[in-house]
Amino acid sequence: MTDIQTIRSTLESLRSDAEIRLGVVSDLETLAEVERSILGKRSPLAGLGAALKDLAASERAEAGKALQQTRQALSDLARQVRDELARRDAQRRLVEERLDLSEIACGWRRPPLAASSRSAGHLHLVTQTRDELEDTFVSMGFNVVEGPEVETDWYNFEALNMPPDHPARGMWDTLYLRLGTPETVLLRTHTSPVQVRLMSKGDLPIYSVMPGRCYRRDTPDARHLPVFHQIEGLVVDEGITFGDMAGVIDVFTEAFFGEGMHSRLRPSFFPFTEPSAEFEVTCPICAGSGCRTCSGSGWIELGGCGMVDPNVFAATGIDPERYSGFAFGFGIDRLAQVRTSLADMRALLDNDVRFLSQF
């Protein structure tokens, strides 16, 4: 038969004993052992807990509380000891493993990966595609311009002829940032805000392409990534026509995809261009004879284009009666996917070296 006094004195002695044992622990392994013996399932403390049921109901609560306090105090102490040991361990490692990095820099020059079995590395497929695109456009007389990935609503939508509540905004599922007024700062859904920045600078004429990363609130699947890359082209000059747009796209198609590859336009809709078009190019896989990639049509839908809408000129301070222009854009990742017959675009983000080293 136990009583509360006995329990109290037992707890007291268990506690002082445990404190002494924890105090002399010098490594984490021993600590784990000691912790098990004082707090574990077979510890005297646990045994005492089981004995509580023999107490009178009036004393049981009090004894239970005392037991809990002791348990708490001991586990706190064990944690302190563990933290201290970890700190000491980190300190020891710091001293033992300390390296003067400049020793490496001052020593014999060796290739960084001499210790590895690798030979040449590989550029990411998206980079290779983007570089090729940039080179093609530079050779056609286009500058390469970049802009921020985080934009304001004004650059991404409003200046592009999409006032708030415009239903066309639904064409882009937008990721907003928790900055400023809600839904004013966002991850650009397309590279078009760079156009706005370029036109707002007023440095005419403009013959530029704008590659970069874009974002949409889309669940990733085989053909879509929420983080992707686009390249967009913009021409603003006097006397630019729809025919010029069709001509430039066709020249690009042949320069990029190779001789005998063609483009065609069909009407579409974008709020920031009018007339707007979608452009298709000869399927690069079957060269137009029809295959699975192009669903037998011989054509691949590549991107959108159109004549700059007068409202966009107005928003950027350009006189639409004097200047005209066109814009076009398409997905770099998508193009890479088509050209390599890549079944699932998500492979682009996995960074599996067996995939990366194929290109």
Place this chain on the structure above:
Amino acid sequence: MRAPLSWLRDYAPLDAPTERIAETLSGLGLVVESVETVGEGIGDVVVAKVLDIRRHPDADRIRIVDVDAGDGNALQIICGAWNFDVGDLVPLAPVGAVLPGDFKISKRKMRGEVSNGMLCSPAELELNYLGGSDGLLVLPEGSAAPGVPLAEALGVHPDVVFDIDVTPNRPDALCMAGIARDLAAALGEKWSWPSTPVPGTPDPRVAVAPLSVDAGEICPRFCATVIEDVPGGPSPLWMSRRLTLAGMRPISGIVDVSNYVMLDVGQPNHAYDLDRLGGAGLSVRRGRDGETVRTLDGMVRHVGPEDCVICDADGSPVGIGGVMGAASAEIDDATRRVLLECAYFDPNAIARTGKRLGLGSEARTRFERGVDPELAGRALERFVGLLGTLDGGDKVRFGATAEYRDPVHTPAAPVVGLRTARVNSLLGTSLSDDEVEELLTPLGFAVEGTGEGRASVTVPTWRLECSREIDLVEEVARMLGYGRIARTLPPSRKRTGAVRSAVADQRRRLRGVLVGAGFDEAWTTTFISPADLDAVGVGPAGVQVDNPLDASESILRPSLLSGMLRALRYNNDRQADDLALFEIGRVFQAPSGDANLPVEEERLGVAIALPRSAGRDGPVEAAVRTWVLIADALRLQDPVIAGEPAAGLHPGRAGRIGAGGVNLGVVGEVAGEVSAAYGLAGRVGWLDISLDALVGVARRDRRAQEVSRFPAADIDLAFVVPDAVAASTVAATLRMGGLQGAGGSAGGGAPGHTPPSAPLGGESPVESVTLIDVYHSPELGEARRGLTFRVRLRATDRTLDDSEISQVRESMIHGVARLGAQLRS
């Protein structure tokens, strides 16, 4: 939008081959995503009458059925369906028939009993509007004689369905009438409203619904008609079939007619059960603060003064205008009296309401893009006319239409000025005034020449979005055909040579260097999780995404580290442990000061994990060597590396790097607990450089240096150096010939690790300093190590003699002694 060809033909002949129609639609911007041929493959199926049903002697789940296929004889069929009785009319696919999906029917034995064909379910015949696959299609009693082809009995004909992607600027093409109008114009055919069914005339005995509209800005047009003696029961088969082909499920006669009218002419409409309304009238007002409406989908919606609410005569809401009706006055099988609403709502108001309530509907889709404000009357006529085609529809009576029009807010047909010269200068065409007119007229535009190449164009009310000259230019181009506009190239006057930016060039150079050294380029996502933020130890700040797809993608990365560690892990999990990856991408920090955009910075991240057994260099050595390689390849001036703790890195194996006095980033080994958090067991080398900072760093002088023709003298100097003194500090002192102290001249306060950009004139003959050995031993004393340097001396104008060499050596030893290091004896 799914458009059956047979339905489009209500409006124009459209008898061109299917491919031509599909091409024409796409060419008009009504892009055809797919063309589906339906109703084929049932030509061999006939109506059969069930004569007898018997148990199969050897099977429980199939039965033996005798049918009469028209010749009066009993034909034995084995059948697994149980939903029919003797005397029923069912479809029979006789032996030799080919069903949809190229399914050939042959004579076969099933558990010993012969089956001379197959009795079919709606699904097997691809007649899904008539039911599914859980039983046979049973025809109404007496609807056809045995032996009659099923297609004839059902009125089903082969059809073609175009699935059309309608862009947001073409609300007029969200109906058959609109699609047919474009098609007819492009094919040079005449378009007209169908002449049947004839709507009849209003019955003066039927009440006219009293209307009161108190929100004319949102709802400037409202029409309502009372219809009585509405038949119950389903819609006729032809209507069910058209609805099904258009992608809608047939529900009941009235509901089907309502949907049919919307798909047919483009007018969303709403049929209320008049007997469930509080009186025959409707009122339209703005919602009130705190008001709720329980919509047809069963959800309780909170409306406010921005929204338009339709109320019954008692003032109770019976619908959210232009979006969805309320559950309270929903029609059902018992409905006999209907109050029909056809209205026009302001697109912006509907877009706002729909977005705020998160409520999508066919009505919202149409109203927020813009419905023809003058369509309501036509739609009402069409509705009552079609109601007449229902079984018992001949008894339908309807009253005169109550109409409301807000003359200020009802959009009028725009009149737009159009210059032929403008058309030609934007398109690069040379169209005449007449040609422009001929292209626009078939679409309903009224073109009136005003002389000098100008015209005044009245836009049809179904194309209200064509309110500017440029919109008409697009219509001209569309009707002309984009492919018929000659391709030219820009005039390219006043153009300078095209360039990539310095940033882009530098990026390319860097990539080239790294790929040459064996690194693979990775691309990781811009998003990280809050746990990543903790794990890489870059603090609680971070730019948060307000509406992430997933909490694990809720923060814009402030560093490339977590993404790269994850990429290493991905490969580790696939048994790859020899990894050297790099990424170039943007990282983000919270905006500074009053700016509202975050600070974006382009950085290079290099992550290296090597197999344990690999040679002397570990990942951290490889990371440092990568920095040395980059500094050399980019000809950075005075590159430095200074031991210093950095977030996420092992405190004893981290260093700040810089060049030309500019801080560029960090190099080192990823802290053990950080790599462990990403499930990486081995050590990881890490190099992180700001490309934005790098582009501004001074490069080594491009002027050519003469190389000496004279022989070099190498001297090896072994020092005992306190751990606190970096090898680079000793090297810098040696490089200065020992003349200067701690090499304080190098950028960033830390000594450089490559020779200065110019030789030290005649005074210093030091060509290079290389650390050739590091020696650790307790004999060297507490916190000290041995460093052996090889100094190569060479003069440009002579061979150095022994006394000169000895002098330099002494000077070096003295110089290094001032750092607290002694020559090892």
